[in-house]
Amino acid sequence: MAKEATIRVAQGENPIAVLRKAHKEQLLLCDQLEEIADSLPDSVNRQKCIYAARALGPMVRVLHRFEEDVVFPLFAERLKEHEDIEATLNRLKFEHCEDECFAEELTEALHALGANRPDINIEATGYMLRGFFEAMRRHIAFESEHLLSNETLTAADLLFTDDTDRGPS
C-alpha cells in the first residue's frame, strides 16, 4: 500500500515553522469556505466550490499526518512533565479523525454545489460549511495556544517565527 502523503520537512527547516505555515493555509481555506457559506443561496461562485472541494480533503489529511508523525511526538517529549499532555494530544488526534470524516462529506456537498445539482439542500450545506470551518478554527487556535506558546517553543523555534504569526505567549 502506498504511504500516505504528508508534509516533508527539508533539511535545516524548522518543523514548527512548517506547522505555522500549514495552519495559515488551513485558515485561508476556512476563509474561502466562509465566503462560500455567505454566498448561499444566490451568489455562489461555482468554480470556487470546485476548487475548495479539490483542496479540502488532501490539505486536511496531509497536515494531520504531519502533526501526528512529527509535531505531536516532539511535544510529547518536550512536555513530558505535564501530566495532561498525552490526553491533550489524544484529544487533538480524535478531532483530526472527526474533521477528516467531516471533510469527506463536505467535499461531496461542495462538488454538488459546484455542479449546481438540483437536489442539493442549501440550508444543510450552509450548516455543514459553518460547522466545519468553525471547528477547524477552534482546533487551530487550541493548538496555537497550547502547543505553540513561548513556554513550549525553543529559541531555535522562535528564530523561525516572526512576530506577526507568533501564537499567544
Ligand SMILES: [Fe+2]
Ligand atoms: Fe491538528
